[in-house]
Amino acid sequence: MVSSLFWIVPISALFALLFAWIFYKSMIVQEEGTDKMKEIASYVREGAMAYLKKQYTVVGKIFIILVALLAVLAYMGVQNPFVPVAFLTGGCFSGLCGYLGMRTATFASNRTAWAASKSLNKALQVALRSGAVMGLVVVGFGLLDISLWFLFLNGVIFTPEHMVTGLKFIGLTFVPIGIDEHQKLIEITATMITFGMGASTQALFARVGGGIFTKAADVGADLVGKIEAGIPEDDPRNPATIADNVGDNVGDVAGMGADLYESYAGSILATAALGAALPSLAGADQMKAIVAPMLVSGIGILLSIAGVYMVRTKESATPKALLNGLLLGTGGSSFLLLIVLAVMAYAGWITWGVFGAVVSGLVAGVIIGQSTEYFTSDGYKPVQGIAKQSQTGPATVIIEGIAIGMFSTWVPVLVIVAGIIAAYGFAGGFHNFAFGVYGIGFAAVGMLSTLGITLATDTFGPIADNAGGNAEMCNLPKEVREKTDALDGLGNTTAATGKGFAIGSAALTALALIAAYMEEVKMWLGRMADKSPDGFKQIGETLFYKSHAPSILHEGQKAVDLGHATIRDFVSAYDLSMFNPILLAGLFIGAMMTFVFCAMAIKAVGRNAGRMVDEVRRQFREIPGIMEGTGKPEYAKCVEIATAGAQKEMVVPALMAIIVPVLTGIVFGVPGVVGLLAGGMTTGFALASMLNNAGGAWDNAKKFIERGNYGGKKSECHKASVVGDTVGDPSKDTAGPAMNILIKLMSMVAVVMAGVTVAWSLF
Amino acid sequence: MVSSLFWIVPISALFALLFAWIFYKSMIVQEEGTDKMKEIASYVREGAMAYLKKQYTVVGKIFIILVALLAVLAYMGVQNPFVPVAFLTGGCFSGLCGYLGMRTATFASNRTAWAASKSLNKALQVALRSGAVMGLVVVGFGLLDISLWFLFLNGVIFTPEHMVTGLKFIGLTFVPIGIDEHQKLIEITATMITFGMGASTQALFARVGGGIFTKAADVGADLVGKIEAGIPEDDPRNPATIADNVGDNVGDVAGMGADLYESYAGSILATAALGAALPSLAGADQMKAIVAPMLVSGIGILLSIAGVYMVRTKESATPKALLNGLLLGTGGSSFLLLIVLAVMAYAGWITWGVFGAVVSGLVAGVIIGQSTEYFTSDGYKPVQGIAKQSQTGPATVIIEGIAIGMFSTWVPVLVIVAGIIAAYGFAGGFHNFAFGVYGIGFAAVGMLSTLGITLATDTFGPIADNAGGNAEMCNLPKEVREKTDALDGLGNTTAATGKGFAIGSAALTALALIAAYMEEVKMWLGRMADKSPDGFKQIGETLFYKSHAPSILHEGQKAVDLGHATIRDFVSAYDLSMFNPILLAGLFIGAMMTFVFCAMAIKAVGRNAGRMVDEVRRQFREIPGIMEGTGKPEYAKCVEIATAGAQKEMVVPALMAIIVPVLTGIVFGVPGVVGLLAGGMTTGFALASMLNNAGGAWDNAKKFIERGNYGGKKSECHKASVVGDTVGDPSKDTAGPAMNILIKLMSMVAVVMAGVTVAWSLF
Helix, strand or coil, X not given: CCCHHHHHHHHHHHHHHHHHHHHHHHHHCCCCCCHHHHHHHHHHHHHXXXXXXXXXXXXXXXXXXXXXXXXXXXXXXCCCXXXXXXXXXXXXXXXXXXXXXXXXXXXXXXXXXXXHCCCHHHHXXXXXXXXXXXXXXXXXXXXXXXXXXXXXXXXXXXXXXXXXXXXXXXXXCXXXXXXXXXXXXXXXXXXXXXXXXXHHHHHHHHHHXXXXXXXXXXXXXXXXHHHHHCCCCXXXXXXXXXXXXXXXXXXXXXXXXXXXXXXXXXXXXXXXXXXXXXXXXXXXXXXXXXXXXXXHHHHHHHHHHHHHHHCCCCCCXXXXXXXXXXXXXXXXXXXXXXXXXXXXXXXXXXXXHHHHHHHHHHHHHXXXXXXXXXXXXXXXXXXXXXXXXXXXXXXXXXXXXXXHHHHHCHHXXXXXXXXXXXXXXXXXXXXXXXXXXXXXXXXXXXXXXXXXXXXXXXXXHHHHHHHHHHHHHCCCXXXXXXXXXXXXXXXXXXXXXXXXXXXXXXXXXXXXXXHHHHHHHHHHHHHHHHHCXXXXXXXXXXXXXXXXXXXXXXXXXXXXXXHXXXXXXXXXXXXXXXXXXXXXXXXXXXXXXXXXXXXXHHXXXXXXXXXXXXXXXXXXXXXXXXXXXXXXXXXXXXXXXXHHHHHHHHHHHHHHHHHHHHHHHHHHHHHHHHHHHHHHHHHHHHHHHHHHHHHHHHHHHHHHHHCCHHHCCCCHHXXXXXXXXXXXXXXXXXXXXXXXXXXXXXXXXXXXXXXXXXXXXXX | CCCXXXXXXXXXXXXXXXXXXXXXXXHHCCCCCCHHHHHHXXXXXXXXXXXXXXXXXXXXXXXXXXXXXHHHHHHCCCCCCCHHHHHHHHHHHHHHHHHHHHHHHHHHHHHHHXXXXXXXXXXXXXXXXXXXXXXXXXXXXXXXXXXXXXXXXXXXXXXXXXXXXXXXXXXXXXXXXXXXXXHHHHHHHHHHHCCHHHHHHHHHHHHHHHHHHHHHHHHHHHHHHHHHHCCCCXXXXXXXXXXXXXXXXXXXXXXXXXXXXXXXXXXXXXXXXXXXXXXXXXXXXXXXXXXXXXXXXXHHHHHHHHXXXXXXXXXXXXXXHHHHHHHHHHHHHHHHHHXXXXXXXXXXXXXXXXXXXXXXXXXHHHHHHHHHHHHHCCCCHHHHHHHHHHHHCHHHHHHHHHHHHHHCCHHHHHHHHXXXXXXXXXXXXXXXXXXXXXXXXXXXXXXXXXXXXXXXXXXXXXXXXXXXXXXXXXXXXXXXXXXXXXXXXXXXXXXXXHHHHHHHHHHHHHHHXXXXXXXXXXXXXXXXXXXXXXXXXXXXXXXXXXXXXXXXXXXXXXXXXXXXXXXXXXXXXXXXXXXXXXXXXXXXXXXXXXHHHHHHHHHHHHHHHHHHHHHHHHHHHHCCCCCCCCCCCCHHHHHHHHHHHHHHHHHHHHHHHHHHHHHHHHHXXXXXXXXXXXXXXXXXXXXXXXXXXXXXXXXXXXXXXXXXXXXXXXXXXXXXXXHHHHHHHHHHHHHHHHHHHXXXXXXXXXXXXXXXXXXXXXX
C-alpha cells in the first residue's frame, strides 16, 4: 500500500502537463506576424524537426541494440528484467519532452518577435510561457514515469500472489520470493534507479550531439557567411543561417532539457532508493522516506507553475528590472517551497535534517549560478580583463581566458563541497552514513525541485534569440530588434546561471548515484547468494548471505547478513579505501576520461564545422543569384549535413562513455568502478566549470568590445577577441556541457551494470 | 648497526660528486672561443648568477620563517625535532645543485659552440658531460644527504644511551624511550621522510619561479625585439636576449634539477619508511628493506656514470643517429641496472617482487616519454594536424592543440595505472598491502635510479640551445650554427621525454608519499597515545595504544596496538573510504587546487612578461644608438626585472600550496588530507600531461611551418601558429611543470604536518 500523500506526486505531474498544454495553447493563439515571419519560422521549425527525426532514428537504433543486450543480460540473471522495458519508457519520455519543447520554441519565436512589436511585457510573457512548456513537460513526464512505475511494481508485480507467475511468465532466472514488505520496497527502488539509463542515453545524444550540431552550424554560418561573403549575421542569403537558428533550439532547448530530465529523474530515483535502505525504519516510515523526494519534487512543480505567473515587467524596463522580473519567478517559487517544506518538517512528514539538506542544495545552486554570472558577465573584472588583453593580440586573449576559467573553479568546487557536507551533516549528523547520503540525495532533489521554472527561464533564452533572428531576417523596425535584444541579453544571463546550475545538479546527482550504486551491489550480492548452492557470495574475506548464514567459517572470515549489512561491511569486504591501488587506478582513469571525452567532443565540432564550411561555400558557388537574393539557398541541405555529421560524430564518444564503466567493472571490480566514478565526478566538475566559464567570458569579452570598447567592431582588438570567442564556443557549448552528461552517464551505467560487475569481475 | 652493503650508498654518492668534478674539469679546460663569445657567455653567466642570488635570498627568507614555525611546532610536540635542521640541509643541497649545475651550463655554452666549429662529436661530448655535472650532483648530494642523516640518526641520536640526553638537550617534549631496534628504525625512517620538505620548498621556487622568469624573458624578447623592432632572434641589440638565454638555464637546468632532486629524495625516503614498517620482518631483513631503495639508487649512480661514457656519435651523424647515440647511454645504463638487480634478486638481497616493481617503474617511464615524443614531434600526425589547422587561422590552431593535449592524456594515465598495479602486484601479490605499496615506492625509485644520466640528457638541451645562441650572437660560420641546431633539436626531443619522465616520477613519488603519510600518522598516534594520561588516542571508535592496552572498552569500541596496526585499522578508524564525504570533499578540493595553481602560474607569467615588455621598450626608446649597435643595451637590468617579478609572483601560489594541505588537515583531518592528495595527484597528472603535450605540439607545429610547410615563415599560417606557440609557452614551461611540484609539495607538507593534523583536526 502506498501512502495517501503519495498521490500528490502523480497529480502534480499531471498538473505540470496540463499547464504545459495551457501555456502552449496561450502561445499558439498569438498573432504570427507577417507572411515572411511565418515563412522563416517554418524553415527553422522544419529544420529542427528534421534534426530531431534524424537524431531519434539514430538513438532508436542504439536503443534497440542496448535493449537487446540488456534483455540478454536479464536472461542470464545479471540484469533486472524490467530494465529493458523501463529503459525504453525513460528514453521515450525524455525524447518526447525534447520534441514538445522544440516544437513549442519554434512556434514561439516569430510570435515573440511580433509581440515585441506591440509590447515588451507581452513579448516576455510569450517567450517565458513557451519556455515553461519545456520546463513543465520535463518535470511532468519525469515524475509521471517514476510514479507510474512505482505504482506498477509495488501494486502489480511485487505482490506475493503475482510474483511467481509474473516473473516466470517473462522467463527469468531469478525469483525474489518470500521477501517481506520492507525488503520488497528496497528491491523495487533499487530496481527503479536503473530506469534512469534510458534518459541518460537520450541525454547523451541530445546534449552532446546537439552541442556538436549547434557549433558546427554556428561556425559554418560565421566563417563563410560573415567573414568570407561579408554579409551580416542572420542574413537570409546565408544558407547556414537557418541551421544556426535551429542549432540554438537543438543545443539549448532540447539538449538542456534532456540533460536536466536525466538529473531530475536520476536524483529522485537515487534518493528514493537510499531512503528505502535507511536502517531501522518501520513500515510506514520506510514508505515516507521513499515518497519524500517525489513529494518534494511534486510540490516544487506546483510552485513552479505559480512562479511562472509571478513573472511580469513594466514596458520601459531596464535590463536590471527585467532580470528582477525573472528572479521574482524563480526566487519566489523557491521561497514558497521552503515554507511548505518547513511546514512539512514541523508536521513530521520530513525530518528537519532533510529540510536542511534541501536548503543546502538550493543555496548551493544559487551561489554556483551567481559565480558563473560573475566570471562571465562584462560587468565584472574577469571579462573586462580579457577584453583588455585583446590589445596584445589573440594569444594573450586565449591565455587570460584559460587562466580565468581555471581560476574560477574555486567557487563552484568549494560551494559544492560545502553543500555536500552540510547536507550530509544536517541529515545524518556526521555519524550516520545512511541518513547522511540520503541527505546528499535530497540536496540534489532540492536543487532541482523548482526545475519547472528554472528550465523555463533557460529555454526562454534561445526563444528570444530566435525571435531576434526572425525580426532581423524579416526587416522588422529597429525598436522591435532592440526589445528582442533586451530579452536576448536577459537570456544570456539565465543561460550562464543555468549552466552552473546544470553542472552543480549533475555533480550532486552523480554523487547520489554513486551512493545508490552500493545499494545496487547489495541487491545483486543477495541474488548471487540466493542462487549459489552455498547460499552466500564471498567477497574478500567476507561471506555475504541473505537467507541463511554459512555453517563453516574459516579463520579471518566474516559472515554478514545482507539484510543488515552497512556501508562499512562493503568498504571492508571490497576494500573501498583510498589506499586500494585498484580503486586508485579507477580514480586515475576517471580523471583521464573527462579529458579524453572533452577532446573527442571538441574534435567532433571541428570536423563537423569543416563539412558545413564546404557546403556553404558550395552553395555560394553553385546557386545562381544567391548573393543578389534572387536565388534561394538550400537551407534544409545545411541542416541535413550538420545533423548527419553530429550523429556520426557521436558514435565513438557514446560507445566510450558506456563501455569504459562496464570494462572497468569487469577488470577492476567494484573498487575500480567506485574510483572511476569519483575521479570522473571531481575532475569533470572542475573541468566543466573551467570550460563553461572560460567560454562564457570569451564570448562576453567580444561583445564588450563590440559595444565600442578598445576600438569596437572591426578593430584589431575585436579580431583578437573573435579568436577567443571561437575557441570558447566548443568549450562552453559542447565540451563543458558534455561533462554533465559524462559524469551522470558513467554513474548510471555503473548502476545498471552492477549485476555484471558483481558476478563477473576479475578483482 | 647498519649492514655492510649499506656503505655502497654513500660511496656511490661520493663517486657521483667525484665524476661531476671530473666532468666539470674536462669541460673547463676546453677552448673558450673568441673574445666576443667569452663576453656573451659571461653576460649570461652573470645574469644566471644574479637570478640565483635573488632567488636564494627570497627562498632564504621563506626558509627562516618556515624553520622558525617548524621549531615552534616541534617545541609544542607536534613536529619532529630534527625537521627544522633537516629542512635546511635538504634545501641547501638542492640549492647547491642548482648553483653548480647552472654555473657549469653557463661555462659550457660557448665552449660547446667553439667545439662545434671543430667537430660534432666533440660538441656533443662537451655539452653532454656538462649536463652530466647537473645529473651527478643531484643524485650525489641527494643520496649523500640521505645516507649521512641515516647514519647520524641511527648511530648517534637513536641509541639507548644517547637518546634521553640527546633529546633533552634540544629541549623537546617527546622522548621515545624504551623502543626496540625494530621500532627505532621505523621512527628513524618515518622522521626522515619529513626531511624532503626542504627540497620541496626549494623546488617550488626553482621550478615555478624559474618557469615564470623564463617565459617572461622569452615573451619580452620576442614581442618587442622580433615583432616590434624587427630584429632576429638572439640579436645582441635586443636588451632581453641575455635574459632569454638566462631563462633557458633557470627553467630547464636549475628548475628541472630541483624538481627531480625532490622526486629522487622523496621516493627513496618514502620507500625506506615503507620498508621499515613492513610487517613481520626480523632485524636484518628490516635493515635490508630500508637500505634496498638506497642501494638501487647507489648502483644506478655508478651505471649512470658508465652510461655517460657510452654516448658518442659519428661526425656525419643524422638526427636519428645522434638520438641513438644518446639512447645508448640512457638505455645502456638502465639495461645494466636490470642485470645487476637480477643478480641481487637471485642472491636474495632483494625479492623478485621488488625487481618486478623496479622494472615496472622503468618501463612506465620509457613509455610515457615515448608517448610525449609522439604527441609533440612533427614526425607524427598530432603536430602535423595542428599545422594544418593554421590554414583556418589562430582559433582552429588553439582548438586543435587543446584537443590533442586532452586526448594525449590517455597514454600516460593508462601507463601509470598499469605501472602502479604491476608494481603493487609484483611486490605484494595483490593480497599484502604493505609489501604492495613498498613495491609502488620501488617503481618510483626504479624510474629515477638512472637519473644521473637521464638528467644529463635533459640538461644537455639548454646547453646546446645556449651554444646556438652564442654562435648566433658572435656571427660564427653557418655550419657551426647547423651543428648546434642539430644538437638543439636532439635536446628538444630529450626535453620532451624528460618532461613526461618528470611528471611520471612525480606521480609515483607523490603516491609513495601518500602511503608513507599513514606511517607518519601512525608514529604521531603513538606519540599522542604515550603523552596522554590514558595511554591511548581515540580515533572514531578505535583506541590506538602503544605501551599498554586501555583497561575499559565501551560497546562498539576497539583497541588497536600501534605496533601491529595495519592499514585496515586506520582505514576503519579514520573512515578512509571513498564514501566518507569528508574524504570526498578533499578529493574535490585537490582537483580544484591543480586548476587554480595553474591559473596563478599562467597569470604570473602574463604580468611578469608585461614588465619585461615595458622595460625593453624603455631601453629601445632611451638608449641612444642601440639599434645601430653603437649603444650597449642594459642586459642586467632586464634580468633583474624578470627575476624580481618572478620571485614576487611566487609568494601567493607558494603560500597557497603550503597552507591548503595544512588547513585541510586541521579542518577535515586525515580523511580530508588523503582525499586532497589523491585528487591533486590524479587531476594534476592528467592536467600536466595535457599542458605539456599541447604546449610541445604547438611549439613544434610552428617550427614545422617555419621549415617551409604551409607557406613557411611570415605566411598567414605561420602567424596563426605563433599564436599557438605563445599560448603553449606558459602551458608547457610554467603551468605543466608546476603540477609536478604541486602534487609532490602537497604530499610532503601533509607528511611534515601529520603531527598537527593528528593532534588538532576538527573532524
